[in-house]
Amino acid sequence: MMNTEEKNEVLNPTVVKLGVVSFFADIASEMLYPITPIFLTTILGASVTSVGIIEGVAESIASLLKTYSGAWSDSLSKRKPFILIGYLLAALSKPLIGASTSWLGVLSARALDRTGKGIRSAPRDALLAESVSPELRGAAFGWHRGMDTLGAAVGPLFALYLLSTYADNLRPLFYWAVVPGLLAVLVIFLIKEPPHTESRKKIENPFKLWPQFDPAFKKYIFSWGLFSLTNSSDVFLLLKAKQTGQSMSAVIIMYCAYNLLYAISSPYLGKLSDVIGRKKLMLSGLLIFILVYLGFGFATEAWQLWVLFLLYGLYMGATEGVGKAFAIDLAPKNLKATGVGILGTVTGLCTIVASTAAGFLWDHVGSSWTFFYGASGALLCACFLLFNAKRAS
Numbered sequence: 001m002m003n004t005e006e007k008n009e010v011l012n013p014t015v016v017k018l019g020v021v022s023f024f025a026d027i028a029s030e031m032l033y034p035i036t037p038i039f040l041t042t043i044l045g046a047s048v049t050s051v052g053i054i055e056g057v058a059e060s061i062a063s064l065l066k067t068y069s070g071a072w073s074d075s076l077s078k079r080k081p082f083i084l085i086g087y088l089l090a091a092l093s094k095p096l097i098g099a100s101t102s103w104l105g106v107l108s109a110r111a112l113d114r115t116g117k118g119i120r121s122a123p124r125d126a127l128l129a130e131s132v133s134p135e136l137r138g139a140a141f142g143w144h145r146g147m148d149t150l151g152a153a154v155g156p157l158f159a160l161y162l163l164s165t166y167a168d169n170l171r172p173l174f175y176w177a178v179v180p181g182l183l184a185v186l187v188i189f190l191i192k193e194p195p196h197t198e199s200r201k202k203i204e205n206p207f208k209l210w211p212q213f214d215p216a217f218k219k220y221i222f223s224w225g226l227f228s229l230t231n232s233s234d235v236f237l238l239l240k241a242k243q244t245g246q247s248m249s250a251v252i253i254m255y256c257a258y259n260l261l262y263a264i265s266s267p268y269l270g271k272l273s274d275v276i277g278r279k280k281l282m283l284s285g286l287l288i289f290i291l292v293y294l295g296f297g298f299a300t301e302a303w304q305l306w307v308l309f310l311l312y313g314l315y316m317g318a319t320e321g322v323g324k325a326f327a328i329d330l331a332p333k334n335l336k337a338t339g340v341g342i343l344g345t346v347t348g349l350c351t352i353v354a355s356t357a358a359g360f361l362w363d364h365v366g367s368s369w370t371f372f373y374g375a376s377g378a379l380l381c382a383c384f385l386l387f388n389a390k391r392a393s
Contacts, residue, residue, distance in 0.1 A: 014131040015140050017191045018124060019147030024184035025087055026151030028094060028177045029113075031159040033152075034255040036097065036106070037235040038248060039170045046103035048239065052359025054103065055233035056352035058110035063348020065118025070341025071209070073123035074334065080193040083127070086120025087188060089113070091181025098174025121344055126337035127193065129328050135274060138325050142270015145321035149263035155180075156256040160249060168248070209338055217330035217339065221346050223384040224323065227286070228350035230377025232358035236370055237312070240296055241305050243367060250302070258309040258316075265317030270325070278326035279385065285318030286382040290375045297371035 040046040040054070073082050089112055096109035125141075132140040159173055166172045210218075241251045273281045288311055295308045324340050331339025354377075358370040 011143065012131060014191060014194075015128065015143060017187060018128055018131075019144050021083075021087065021184045021187045021191075022144060022148035023151040023154075024180045024187065025090065026148050027155040027158060028091060028179075028181035028184070030152035030155035030255075030259060031162075031180075032094065032097065032155075032174060032177050033234070034156055034238050034252045035159060035170055035173060035248070037239055038242060038251075039097075040103055040106060041239070043170060044100070044103050044106070046106075047359075048362045049356075049359040050103045051235055051239070052232065052355040052357075052362075054107045054110055055235055056355035057107060058114040059233070059348045059351045059355070061111050061348075062114035062118035062121070063345045063351070065115060066122045066344030066348070067207070067338065067341035069119045070122030070126065070337035070339075073126060073337045078193070079123040079127040079130075079337075080188070080191060082123035083120045083191075084185065084188045086116040086118070086124075087181070087185050089116030089119070091116075091178055091185060094177035094181055095175045098171040118344075122337040122341035125324055125328070125340045129325075129336055130194070134329075137328065138274035138278070138322060139267070139271040141321035141325045142267040142273075145266040145270065145317070146263050149259050149266055149316070151180075152259035153256050153263055156252045156259070160252055160256075163249070163252075209335060210342075212332055212335065213339065213342075214330060214332075217327070219388045220326060220330055220385070221343060223381050223388065224343065225346045225350050226384060227377045227381035228347045229353050230357075230374045231289075231351070232354040232370065232374060233351070236355075236358050236362065236367075237296060237309070239362075240299070240367060240371075241309075244300055244302070244305065246302060246305065254305060254309045257306070258313040261310050261313030262316045262320075265314055266321055269317045270321050273322045273325065278322050278329065281318050281322050282326065283382055283385060285315045285322075286378045286385070288312075288315040288318065289378045290382075293371040293375040293378065297368040297375075 037051050040051050041048065046054075069082050069086075073079055093109050093113035093116065096112065097106050100106045100109060128140055128144055129137055158176075162173050162176060163170075238251055238255060241254055242248075246254070269281060292308050292312045292315060295304065295311075299305055299308060324343065327340050327343040328336050354374075357373065361367075361369040361373060
């Protein structure tokens with residue numbers, strides 16, 4: 001087992017290495033994320049509805065797998081094999097997008113990428129939680145999210161350099177993305193997973209374990225599900241920026257700035273959640289989200305987009321890692337990975353509805369309604385969370 005001294009340190013070797021893994025993996029993912037919707041709509045001629053379907057289906061695959069990989073990881077008391085396989089699949093999927101000649105090819109590659117995410121996420125988060133004492137959990141998740149997002153800030157800068165090198169030819173960027181992806185895989189081999197005291201047990205259907213979860217956990221999952229039904233993919237923020245007349249480089253820089261503020265704020269806000277409680281911080285994040293999405297609905301100028309992207313970074317810093325820590329706080333001790341997997345599954349299944357609806361609204365009603373729809377779900381979630389979900393410290 002990991003010794004007590006290491007568990008009482010936020011930046012112990014396991015936490016640091018998991019952060020480095022996410023740093024490289026997110027360089028690979030986020031150097032492509034801002035250009036993928038543009039690649040789809042301008043190079044492959046896909047509709048915005050098709051973009052929504054791709055994101056919804058891809059994220060739903062990841063989310064379904066999160067619960068089952070979490071339950072499987074809990075049953076085997078093993079985390080590292082799932083983390084390794086998951087990051088490897090994600091790395092190998094990147095060049096397949098660049099080789100695609102239709103939006104269906106992109107859908108297949110994105111599905112492979114999200115399969116990797118679904119396999120690794122819950123076991124990785126469980127290993128992260130097990131690597132520190134409970135009172136340092138928020139800080140550990142904040143650090144990890146910060147490193148993850150720092151990679152997401154570096155990735156778009158790398159994409160800008162490659163765009164200038166290849167004269168705005170997008171396809172080579174997808175081939176280059178495999179390099180940081182494989183670096184992430186190499187770092188995983190350096191992680192030493194501590195032995196678990198729990199005996200190996202039969203793999204159970206994770207949804208049959210639902211009765212073992214506390215009502216507070218179930219209320220939290222329900223409230224976040226309400227939000228996720230309207231919280232569409234971030235690609236719509238990028239498409240909105242492009243719609244207002246911003247160049248590809250400007251869109252990438254805005255996205256980079258968002259990720260940078262997200263990275264800077266995550267460790268501080270994660271640590272703050274250990275002090276004031278997860279619920280207060282997440283309510284603050286939802287309020288920011290409502291303001292941001294209403295703003296995107298009306299934005300027409302570059303300066304407005306800059307403000308909104310930066311505020312969106314604060315929302316992510318206040319909710320992404322903290323939300324996972326909240327789920328783990330409320331889950332039974334022996335079902336940490338299953339609990340965070342259920343959160344991911346509910347989020348992703350609802351994202352199918354959110355992203356498909358967002359694309360439909362964009363094409364048939366108007367782009368502003370995509371964002372008004374998102375703001376309404378955040379308001380419902382905030383109200384339910386305020387009056388029903390348990391405060392966790």
